[in-house]
Amino acid sequence: MQESIEQYMHTVGQQARQASRVLSSASTQIKNHALSAIYTALENSESAILAANKNDMAKAHNNNLDSALLDRLELTPTRFKGMLHGLKDVIGLTDPIGEITDLAYRPSGIQLGKMRVPLGVVGMIYESRPNVTLEAASLALKSGNAIILRGGSEALESNQAIAVAIQHGLKTAGLPESCVQVINTTDREAVGQLITMSEYVDVIVPRGGKGLIERITNDARIPVIKHLDGNCHVYVEAQADLQKALPIALNAKTHRYGVCNAMETLLVDEKIADEFLPRIAELYAEKQLELRGCANVRRILGDQVKPASEEDWYEEYLGPILAIKIVSGMDEAIDHINKYGSHHTDAIITENFSLARQFLARVDSSSVMINASTRFADGFEYGLGAEIGISTDKIHARGPVGLEGLTSQKWVVFGDGQIRQ
Amino acid sequence: MQESIEQYMHTVGQQARQASRVLSSASTQIKNHALSAIYTALENSESAILAANKNDMAKAHNNNLDSALLDRLELTPTRFKGMLHGLKDVIGLTDPIGEITDLAYRPSGIQLGKMRVPLGVVGMIYESRPNVTLEAASLALKSGNAIILRGGSEALESNQAIAVAIQHGLKTAGLPESCVQVINTTDREAVGQLITMSEYVDVIVPRGGKGLIERITNDARIPVIKHLDGNCHVYVEAQADLQKALPIALNAKTHRYGVCNAMETLLVDEKIADEFLPRIAELYAEKQLELRGCANVRRILGDQVKPASEEDWYEEYLGPILAIKIVSGMDEAIDHINKYGSHHTDAIITENFSLARQFLARVDSSSVMINASTRFADGFEYGLGAEIGISTDKIHARGPVGLEGLTSQKWVVFGDGQIRQ
Structure with a gap:
């Protein structure tokens, strides 16, 4: 079993890496087309998703999960509308990818600038709230990143139902379905694999309690955009x-x-x-x-x-x-x-x-x-449009993290045949 | 012995953290004063430093180290002048700290911007070249960071002699000597401690062979600015x-x-x-x-x-x-x-x-x-003034890394009593 989880996760990772190569150079138009198709697919699967969530809720009741968790887990029609509304907002955000800044000539005659590019593959680990599945997937897509989502076991059916609609939308737009993959096992070993597959995953974003985040930070072999306390x-x-x-x-x-x-x-x-x-x-x-x-x-x-x-x-x-x-x-x-x-x-x-x-x-x-x-201090008030999280790290992203937190910059050099003297 | 190395490194870490609190808000004037005092101190200790290097070279010969390594280890009067010249360049660099950018009003009436700040404490691990000791120390100081330096065992005496001059300069300028600390043991356990003391060290910069860098990346519990191959x-x-x-x-x-x-x-x-x-x-x-x-x-x-x-x-x-x-x-x-x-x-x-x-x-x-x-593709040609290294990572710093790679940005908010509605 152990080995098959490892194999499964490596397949997921490989597919994500391949998908990210396509996504990284997908135009804004194609990415927005995919997000709109996901919107339609979600609208059409509202009843299926709410039914899946009812199953999760029933199981959670049987397992005597506490009321705060039950509240976070529940998808009502109103919350479903809120999810769709959030997706609309992401479609409206400016695409950060491809932006070239600081383009200037150097004494050698080369023209040097910086170009904003996706990180590649994002691994997201979160608890209970199924709406995070859509939120994270849409932000990743908009910023040209493939994403692997590992939600809480209590939300498994809800997350899978949302994933089906997302993948339907991706297909409609001609993008690989593996741009967004939801892990279909609740085995903890899957998390262990996800946070150490540095050949396939470029950044880990955990959302949840302090215990979860500390555990992930300790065991990860991949950079983690994390948020611990707010004191x-x-x-x-x-x-x-x-x-x-x-x-x-x-x-x-x-x-x-x-x-x-x-x-x-x-x-x-x-x-x-x-x-x-x-x-x-x-x-x-x-x-x-x-x-x-x-x-x-x-x-x-x-x-x-x-x-x-x-x-x-x-x-x-x-x-x-x-x-x-x-x-x-x-x-x-x-x-x-x-x-x-x-x-x-x-x-x-x-x-x-x-x-x-x-x-x-x-x-x-x-x-x-x-x-x-x-x-x-939050992404909305800071005008970031949407918030991946708030980072208390100093490296890479600090404070409220928007789409930019899922991007990096590469150097670009334009010349007319310049060589180094 | 193991325990005493651990204690020693924690003391070093604690002192670095304290020093970094002072350095982080030191003015450009004070930092440049310290760098100039270090320049003078080095000039005055040239013979002591070259003598220490002769001892290292003799030991290296006795240990049959290969000629490439001996070449990197050697400090000639010409190379010593080159070191001092590099220090002059760092004094001339623009201080990145305190720069506030993108300051703009938000609909709520708050004014939001980003301020460039030091990372805090840098841990540097490197091999043979003693000039890296000065180069790394001066870049760290200029960017308001305390630094812990762990050079190769073959350069121990050279590095210690350079450290004495650096600390003399820091003292002259009224800055804590522990702004720059050179590890005085060649025990490997010291590296193990350095790359895992996340409470005291904010970033690790390794310089050396691929093997060294891979080992450090695997074992570190702190972000690493690293450079693997250039293919x-x-x-x-x-x-x-x-x-x-x-x-x-x-x-x-x-x-x-x-x-x-x-x-x-x-x-x-x-x-x-x-x-x-x-x-x-x-x-x-x-x-x-x-x-x-x-x-x-x-x-x-x-x-x-x-x-x-x-x-x-x-x-x-x-x-x-x-x-x-x-x-x-x-x-x-x-x-x-x-x-x-x-x-x-x-x-x-x-x-x-x-x-x-x-x-x-x-x-x-x-x-x-x-x-x-x-x-x-290098820091000089890109106009970064000096180069900490070239990063093949995507997170935080990418490509040639200058002073900015040792900094981060925090959000700043100016108001006249605004509260959240």
Whole structure:
């Protein structure tokens, strides 16, 4: 069995590599034609896909999966429409492939530039949500990449049903069906193969819990575009304009709780704490937030604030809990963020120009903000059109990753017979 | 012993991480000051460094190391001057750090841009040449990165002597000495530690033989900017201008043999082979090249060409040998390059506009050229100022890698109190 999974995955990999050669030079017109054909195929298979999802849901109920997972797994007619809507958006995105930039003459007479090209083959590993199957496939196609999809075992039937429609669309447009392949086994060995077949797969994109992502990163022999935690900070500096600080500190925490760009720790300068803390605490009380603070915060706000432990500074609560710390100034704030943070998104609220510049230079995070809510750190707000994920890595892609994250640049040289002297 | 190497490397890593926090926000002025102080310190320690190198050379002789390695190891007064000259060049390079680009307003009112930042800590693993110690250290410093250097055991004394001067210069400029650390043990376990300490090291740059690089890539738990082979092609298309094709095919192969951007296989369209091959073979004969060709090439050129085996198409000769193949046209040429090549640098010689465009789009190499010699693919010719290496990867850095390869971009957001709706 072990060996047959290995053989199966290598066949999948080989087919993906071959398909990627065709896709990489497919015109925008052909790629959009395929995406439109997939749209039609999906419309026509709505009932089949929803029926497959009902089977997955029934199995998941029988296996006593928790309600959060069941919610993510379910495809309702409304969610199905949302999926199709997302596909329309991808069709509308500008094709990044083939763009040539920085074309300029060198002293030797050659003309040198950079051309945007697909990465080749993407391996995607994800859990429960079947809509990721379409989302990832459409972004990969648009950017000229073949993709191998490995969804969660709980969504197997849903994912296979969506795959059938996708492959039907690819065929209609004359592209190889193996541009998009959905792994048809739930054997874990398939993941082990996928993340080590460096001859067939160019990049791995995992989406799911931290445990999954850490496991994949450890075992992969292929670059991984990954996202671990979002432990984001807002630092209310001594010269903050409270008319900005109050709404931002409220919005960054309470606009949505379960998202990676939500603030998890609020840092307040000691010079402004007496004025700021009671006012923001009042707003948080209305939202019934649980506050955990350092001793100095508790001195000001009293017992409505629980004592924060060392672990709290590392925590990504993803819920209605907030850690608060009073800091002596800029240096302590930055040291705290760089030490305890996850290098995701961190903001300073200040009117001081020089301090703002310093914060920008010294905070080592994928998004650094001045006088704005951390909640802005996402692909849609950044105008990327669609988001593959948010990367907390520094190599290749950082922060919200759009279509560009699935591309690379090669050098192009135009000459009239130049030779090296 | 094993444990003490582990402890030693973790101390080195920790110190590098701390130093990188200081360096990452050091001004251009301070970094250039440090580089100038290193220049002076090196000038003053020339005799000590050359003496250390003499010791390394003596040991290498005793160990019967081969002459190529001895040549790379040796530091003559002329080479020492060359090293200092390279350092001057790095001082003159534009500081990439802090550059903000693409700053534009989003519909929400936030202003979004990208800021160039250092990667953090670079781990460099290399063989024999002691000048790499200075080159890598100066490029890392200029781009705001701390660096951990692990040179070959045969160059240990030379590298340590250079390190002393570097650290003296850092101290003079008020920067932490641990910005540049040279590993003082030749134990292999140190490399094992270096390439897996992901908490302290952000990127690994290996320089050396293919074996070394493959080993490091396999074992690393940190992204590697790597360079494997340079199996480069020139494809003389049917509509090539022979006044361009002849000098390019000569230059790409014979300008220098031991370099990764030299042509190793010449592809010739069957429609032009009878005319082109005898003329280029005459030029190659003057250079006493050994030619290995397919059966069709031998039909035209006869016994002056040895038969090429399947392995020859994969070979990076790095010497006066050339493989030649006749192809039926564009498709066969591109398939050959994508299959047997190393995705380094490949050129087409043609006057046909549409075929040139097709070649550009479909050849999957880090540099793709039209009517120019593959020998142009290097950091100096591309105007990068200095070259960390040439990457055959697609992720992060591709082709010649300059200072920018040691940097990343973070998102920056400027607001006046914007919150997410």
